[in-house]
Each structure stands twice: as C-alpha cells, then as structure tokens.
Amino acid sequence: MDDDTNKVDPITGELSTSDVTWTFPGDYSYFSNDVRENNVLNEFGWSFHPPPPVFDQIDSNSPLQEVGVGDHVASGVQGGGDVSMMSNPSSSNSEDRPAEASSTASGDFISGGVPPEKPGKVKKKGPKRIRQPRFAFMTKSEIDHLEDGYRWRKYGQKAVKNSPFPRSYYRCTNSKCTVKKRVERSSEDPTTVITTYEGQHCHHTVGFPRGLSSPYESPYARQLAPSLAVQPVNYSRQQFTDQVHAIGSSQPRPQLVSSESEDHLSHKLPQASTQGSNVDQGLLGDIVPPRMRRHQ
DNA sequence: CGCTTTTGACCTGCGC
C-alpha cells in the first residue's frame, strides 16, 4: 500500500500533493491529473461528451484539479472536494484468476448452479478471487443506497474499522450479472455516502427500479449521468463542487470519486474504447443508461 | 409465495 502522500506520479512523473490527492492504499490507484483521469475512463470505454442538460449549467472553463483516492477520501470531501474520482488496479497483487468466470471454481452456485456439498459447514476453497475494476462515487446524501437504475440485492453488511457506519454489500439481481456494489458512509463526513461499483454488467437491459417506469426516471441516474459527463479537463474541483451544489439539494448528488482499473487493464484496455463494446456496457452502464453516453 | 433484508458465521488476505 502506498501511504506516501507526496510521491511522484507513476504515470506523469509529477509530484502528487496530499491535499489534492486521495489515495486508496493498495486497492486504488489515483489520478493525478485530468489527462490521466480521462485516459483511465477511456480505457474503460467511457468517453464523455457534451454535457447533458443539467451539466449545461456548469461552467466548463476551468480544469478539474487532480484528485486521487484513498483513506483520505473523507477529508478530501471536507476539504470541499466532493467531486473526485478514484481508480483502482484492484487486482493489483493477489488476484490472478479470471474474473467471476473462474469464481465458479468456488462460487458457481452464485449464478444459479448447485451449491457444493458442505459437510456440516466446510466452505469451498478455491483459487483467489479476482477483483474487477472498481469505481467509487461520493455522494452527499442522507440515503445510503441510492437508486441508480439497476436492481440490487443486499448480501451482506459489515462494520468497518475506524468508522461508526457499517458497510453494505449489494449484488446486481440479474443472476448472470456479477456486478457488485459497496455502500458506506464516510466516517469523517456522515453526510457523504461512498458507493463503490465493482465489475461490469453483462446485460444491456437496465433493470428498472421498482416504482419507476424507466431508469431514466431514476433520480440517481439522472443526477449521476450528468456527473459522469463531466470532462475533467474542464472543471476545477472547487468550481464543479460549487456548481453541483448549486444545482439543487433535494436530490442526492452522486459524484464520481474514483475509478479503479487494474494495471493490466489500464494498459490493455485502450482498444476497448475503440471497439465499442462490452466495456461500454459495463460499469458505466451500471449507473448511466447507454443512451446517455452514446452521444458520440 | 417469492423476493429482499438481516445477521452471525465462515473464509481469505495481509501485516506483524
């Protein structure tokens, strides 16, 4: 894990300063400038274009300052940066088996298979799990589980060290989909909810949330989409924050906190963005209807 | 009745 807050950026060689860079030890890499931020997003097949309606209200003249992610996320928020984005080479060290595909070795039943025999209660021991790319969002909201257009099933909750708030674990209800989501409230800023998405949806259709006729009517999706549409190069964190806050306070305002991409993905995914694709339907699809980002 | 949430137990990785 990197606890060094002032270090040379591995990609640009620039020195990252702790006051603007949040790093997630180990799990997360960080963006140290907007260019990289964009690059990583592109690597995930995300390309942001002309801002949707809500974003039209935001001035796009100043550059978004670099933000990383880490244990200091909360402090970053308090520092006025509720707009941040984190990335994580999550599979960094240990995960070396194919994504959920091979999770079958130990967890096939998750997707409908028959649970392995468990005498009294021996749990399967399979190869290490591989972590999928993750993206985290920080949202100023009193609601923990924000609606995002997909349906999730909660499968666990754990108390988190150094935080009075528990962390909840959700899984996409689509049996074939392995996307997971973690929701936790910042211990340093209880008004902030940190939502971390992991994996990519394997289904194109968005599961409409109950009570909504379409995902586009999801307040969360509506709010988030604009956030994702931000072109980092165009906004300073403070300006963006100010603008976002000015948009309205009645709805949760999810903000891209981080994107985690595995190192190997970071280097090999570029083609994904050009192929169009699954990646495109993945994490982004998790939170933003394809149509909204297809504006390209 | 089917789906979701709750919750305690278990598994796994990692640091010491």
Add this chain to the structure above:
DNA sequence: GCGCAGGTCAAAAGCG
C-alpha cells in the same frame, strides 16, 4: 503462525 479486518455465504425473518 496468529490475529485482524474485509468480504461472502446462507438460514431465517420480514414484507408486499
């Protein structure tokens, strides 16, 4: 090797 913390499982309870 041990202990801790994060993550996941799965039975039971709750809800519409």
